[in-house]
Amino acid sequence: MNLDAALSTSKLLAGAAFLHFNDDSTWYVYLATLLADRYNKFNNRRRLSSLPVNDEFGLIRQWTNPYQTAAMQKSLGVVVGIGDDAAVVEMKAGFQLVLSSDTMVQDIHFNEKTMRMSDVGFKAMAAALSDLSAMGAIPKYALVSLTLPKNADITLSKQLYEGLYACADQFGVAIVGGDTTSTLGGWVVTIQVTGEIEAGMALLRSTASPGDIVFITGPLGCSAAGLDYLNTESPLKLDLNQSESIERLIEKHRRPLPQILAGRTLLHSGSCHALNDISDGLASEAWEIAEASKVGILLNEAMIPRNPDLILYAELAGKSAMDWILYGGEEYQLIGTAPKSQVAFIEQEFKKNQLDYHIIGEVTELFAGVRLLQLDDIEVEIAKKGYNHFA
């Protein structure tokens, strides 16, 4: 197929027709879509957005084709995937559905300085999957609702989808549909995920019990420290060792991993009381458990793990590592509670799966809310404040 033919094909908004072409001509259609955009803009007959954006088929298929194959999707239980009014998927008997959605917004959750578009895609999927991990669920299906700026560079969408699929593939999630729209504002990415869970086994926030220990599944504050560096106006002079530390912090901000295996391990252990994912910071999530369970949570500063990269950067930047640990968000580690008698068993199960596990406090009925026993032995209430990217 030559470019003219591809151009007129793409002008037909023939998203579905992509399926009939071989791989080479798909590239022509893609190229022609770009050209058609310019053509339409120039002629002012159709707005840029009307070609790729309003054609849900065309745009989604375009990015989707190279990724999950029909065979891969079928193996995940997909009966009808992208391309009809809705997706149809299988669910196992004896399981319940777990449903959640998460939205990332340009200039609120990310900007050009802090995230590449592939990171935005990866992290949007990771954030939604993190909600499933906090219930102990198995992630299964995702819908991608993408709202992109009119006149957005179309290659940015492609990068976004690369990140989305990278995360979905890593966690065995089939992307089965969604919606694509344009806006006069910035990018908005909503990921809706569906998981399954053994009936009656979901791990809630409201089931913490006085006497429980409080644990987390990994060190905190790294994402917020990485973001702090990305937002720094005057660059620090760094040696190689420091640069590598900061690279790792940035990676934790851009590509956090949902703790699906930890959630499953906790569910299988039968020993976890309450569970929550740390999306808005340790303080805020501990508060959510305390309020939902009508208990107090006492965190012990001496027991809270300190990531060496975080400590190094906090010293370099002259800032408080503990602030990032308590109030830094988007770490997607889990915070949970369990009876003291089960601590050794849970620790053993975590070790089997090569997972990290740190006891950081206990559940009490002596007060309501969340307190921190500081290194100086003074007990202070922790503010219930959330995470703000660009405050």
Next chain:
Amino acid sequence: MNLDAALSTSKLLAGAAFLHFNDDSTWYVYLATLLADRYNKFNNRRRLSSLPVNDEFGLIRQWTNPYQTAAMQKSLGVVVGIGDDAAVVEMKAGFQLVLSSDTMVQDIHFNEKTMRMSDVGFKAMAAALSDLSAMGAIPKYALVSLTLPKNADITLSKQLYEGLYACADQFGVAIVGGDTTSTLGGWVVTIQVTGEIEAGMALLRSTASPGDIVFITGPLGCSAAGLDYLNTESPLKLDLNQSESIERLIEKHRRPLPQILAGRTLLHSGSCHALNDISDGLASEAWEIAEASKVGILLNEAMIPRNPDLILYAELAGKSAMDWILYGGEEYQLIGTAPKSQVAFIEQEFKKNQLDYHIIGEVTELFAGVRLLQLDDIEVEIAKKGYNHFA
């Protein structure tokens, strides 16, 4: 509780705490939230959005409390509703899941002139449910992902939720969660819906067969005509009869109804081949069936129903009713195909359920794509073009 107490409570972002208050004090907290916004803005210590918007609990609970009760949600199979990391819901054995999402964007799908915020909520839910109707599915659960402008008037969110719940209640849908974020741009509302369908029974776009008749479930073009009136710069002089006609057209633009019962009737009939919902206009949706099924569709202008309000307004405005019928979107009627031998049976089933049913053409293998046999007996190809609100 007095206002000061309510104010400090709301400053704790104590969404979960709402549950402990009686109805009177909920109002105080709501009022206090408004005041706290002003306080925060004035003090510049926290941005307006950080209080209600970033607290998913607080905002969603605030609007949710007066609506679907725990008992109502339980009767719909909700195990864990709004307030944990994710919702947990029951699914029936022998059924498959049907998943879809739909996004409405300010200044793309609506603006202040064309829609009230309660209409935006209603229509966003209706659009998502329409996708389920086009598969023949039973709608069950919805997630609401709301992105609102920083400094948005908080009462607008309340109106939006009123419309969302009005539509959800009308179709027996439990709203079980979502996400709430802010943006520097305009409103973005994504509704994700989950339905269930008898295993293997989903009605697809790809199953139209030569010899089938083509039917629709109601007259088209009314929504586009209503929108045209709302976008008119110079108001027409109208008599009472004309005003009432236009009111009905506007209502069809603002509060279209998903054809859930028609979808279920078609699935139960066992006689429907292909099915699609008319969200982007008759032409575009007929094209989707023709392409997915690799057939031609011949529409017969003489058989296409004409709504009297539409005809009246087209004459008043000096515009083409047929253009709105073919290219006007967001009607949420269904277009389907069925074997000729089953026409009488389907019509009888539709009558039983007091549903509208119009045969408007046939499926053929003589050509590919969509053609219209005009009143002048000339056959023309119909452009595969979508629906543009503010072109």
